[in-house]
Amino acid sequence: MGSVCRRDWQKKYVGRSRVALKPRTTEQVSELLRYCSSRRLAVVPQGGNTGLVGGSVPVFDEVVISTAAMNRVLHFDEVSGALVAQAGCVLQSLDEFVGQRGFMMPLDLGAKGSCQIGGNVSTGAGGLRLLRYGSLHGSVLGLEVVLPEPLVPTPAPLPRAGAGAGDGLGSGVGGKGSGGDGRVLDLLRTLRKDNTGYDLKQLFIGAEGTLGIVTAVAIQCAPRPASVQVALLACPSFAAVTATLAAARRRLGEVLSAVEFLDTAASTLTTAHLDGVRNPLVAETAGGGVNGGGWGEATGGGGEVTRGSAWSPASSGASGGPFYVLVETHGSDEEHDRQKMERFLEAVMSDGCVADGTLASSEAQAAAIWRLREGIAEALARRGAVYKYDVSLPTSGMYDMVEALRGRLAAGGFGPEAGVAVVGYGHIGDGNLHLNVSAPRYDDVLLGLIEPYVYEFVASRNGSISAEHGIGLMKAGALSYSKGPVAVQLMRAIKAAVDPGGIMNPYKLLPRI
Ligand code: FAD
Ligand code: 2HG
Ligand code: ZN
Structure with a gap:
């Protein structure tokens, strides 16, 4: 493995990992996380490695899972402007793709030639035109995320109303299209309006790879200005x-x-x-x-x-x-x-x-x-x-x-x-x-x-210590300057529920206890 995956853009943080994996499909990411969960191997998701807080590189010898080979556009709706793409698509390539169809990506940043849409979502990137096009919390329509394996088997789901037991409904967190594999959280919808319970995708926007690996993103593009x-x-x-x-x-x-x-x-x-x-x-x-x-x-x-x-x-x-x-x-x-x-x-x-x-x-x-x-x-x-x-x-x-x-x-x-x-x-x-x-x-x-x-x-001054770059490794110890104890406790509870083995991007975002 070259230093390209071990060292961050600023050359400030460097780990000792010897393994960097580049899956092409969601199924391969799922297999990798199942393997790493079973062995309790720590994992660092990596996109374009342009992050500025040391979140995308290993601290010790974590397994790097890069989305660089997951670079396919899956769907584009030329009426609504909804784009569905694999997480490893480079932001600039996506902008060129939708640009040929009269649209633009709703975010733009200096690192556009290298950063990936999955990395943008995972950092909750802001960028140069948030003032007009809003944050990713508004423009992301849906996500597909592979979650680490639960330590204990998930209880079997209750039968659906009107369906007999044993109707083949998949167990666990997966919904539509999860193929019975509980670790693929399929929230990949392109709807503007969808008030059906907790808006789970929001949890992964800015989670910095600490909860799972984003494998695909549905995002609302804006008409390209004339x-x-x-x-x-x-x-x-x-x-x-x-x-x-x-x-x-x-x-x-x-x-x-x-x-x-x-x-x-x-x-x-x-x-x-x-x-x-x-x-x-x-x-x-x-x-x-x-x-x-x-x-x-x-x-x-x-x-x-x-x-x-x-x-x-x-x-x-x-x-x-x-x-x-x-x-x-x-x-x-x-x-x-x-x-x-x-x-x-x-x-x-x-x-x-x-x-x-x-x-x-x-x-x-x-x-x-x-x-x-x-x-x-x-x-x-x-x-x-x-x-x-x-x-x-x-x-x-x-x-x-x-x-x-x-x-x-x-x-x-x-x-x-x-x-x-x-x-x-x-x-x-x-x-x-x-x-x-x-x-x-x-x-x-x-x-x-x-x-x-x-x-x-x-x-x-009641400000925030991270407006848009995230917390990563650099600011994990400083989180409490911007978040009170109850908020940090709730974050820890969410982390424990989604990643009970603690394998996802350890040492990042949350302060060490
Ligand atoms: P990476 O650096 O690879 O990863 C960032 C974090 O996300 C890491 O914690 C990583 O583990 C996690 N991650 C990456 N991919 C996934 C995935 N698929 N699933 C789960 N977790 C994942 N940021 C801004 O907000 N606004 C700016 O204007 C801006 N300008 C920049 C200009 C330059 C020149 C540079 C170098 C950086 C800039 N950044 C900016 C910071 C950075 O580019 C963004 O944060 C970008 O969104 C990171 O994307 P990436 O693909 O490089 O992610
Ligand atoms: C920008 O707005 C980026 O140019 C990078 O967010 C900011 O280098 C920085 O501190
Ligand atoms: Zn900026």
Whole structure:
């Protein structure tokens, strides 16, 4: 087994497993889990291995079950937009598949070229357009999940009304189509409305492989927009960012599809570390100032960026502002949407929320603006060690946390002169901040200054320590900053009921007792 399955995307977590299995069918997954259950062999489900909390890789020598070979589209309904696909389908491939039929996937993220739909469901991924298309808790219509074997045989079911005993009804949790095999939980429906008892599929959205292996997903796709507008704006302060967000909601209403933000540190670092990526609002030679060009057009992302040394103060990004806000609309009428966007831009300009901006006038320009935002994680990974925090906080005071941590680390000797950059960006339209600390190398003293400080800060503002990346191995010990004892107890009870042998992705999500 190569290190590809043992080591995570960040190269931060690595296990010692010698076995990685790649089943093609649900039946094969079922056989594997039956075998592992009978031997009490621990299992790590793995999708595209792009997770950012160490959930998809073994801690010790767990058996890795990869869904990479389960990559078939099973059904697409061109009227309703309901897609049914095996769990190992790569998100981007699915988007291309439904795109040819006039639809789009309801989620999009920077890792789309590698992450799989089963992994997306299992992390409860959010992404770049949750603001418009909602969370997977809304768009997933159905799931098929293989569960680990119960320790004790499941009692025989009661006969159905009107059916004689021994009518061949399968035992256990399986319903329609489970073929009498109690370990295949078949919830693979494409209905928009289905109020028939507990909505069990929700349990597996964000379960991070701790309850079973998702083998197929039914998901509601959205019509592909005929008109897409993308603007990048420069705001002088974070208060101006939140005012711009409020104005975008008010003035762009039903066509608004994304509002993302990045601070100067994130912008500088990304343009310095990714070839061909530039910020069209930053003068290239000055290394930081917002240009005075007014409402220019993006240049398409092909320009050269002046590159400093990786550890120069400029790339360490000591300051927050100016802030850059990406605003996107999805609509059906180009002229109407363009006019709406232009009126919005005029308004935020004239009330001083926005100092400069650019509206993409081609798909290439729109893609170049998105590349600046989507490339941040990759640029950070190239720069060196990264401590990642993915938090939900009340939007208005969200950036306080970045400033507080920046000040704290500088006071502790981990400021820009030590090559440490504290970077803030994220899905501002969803109240989701990505707070990243980039450093030349991992350092326990630095970590001690960051944790538990970050978690305490989030808890003190009633936020969440994981907005969208999940808990995994990284935050299992910190779950109680966001969930009370009764909630954690109930989670443990669910885990014990579904996975009594405790073989599914151990050490992840739940704190160790
Ligand atoms: P993996 O990393 O393989 O697994 C993630 C977790 O799910 C693990 O716990 C694993 O055990 C479990 N799992 C995987 N497949 C299954 C299955 N079939 N059944 C049961 N359990 C399973 N996340 C966001 O939410 N929003 C973003 O905007 C975003 N952007 C990203 C950008 C980049 C560049 C990168 C590298 C990551 C990003 N992520 C983002 C994080 C990550 O891509 C997502 O969490 C993604 O959904 C993980 O999918 P995956 O297939 O790679 O899953
Ligand atoms: C994003 O929104 C991803 O770009 C990654 O969720 C966030 O790297 C991160 O912290
Ligand atoms: Zn994100």
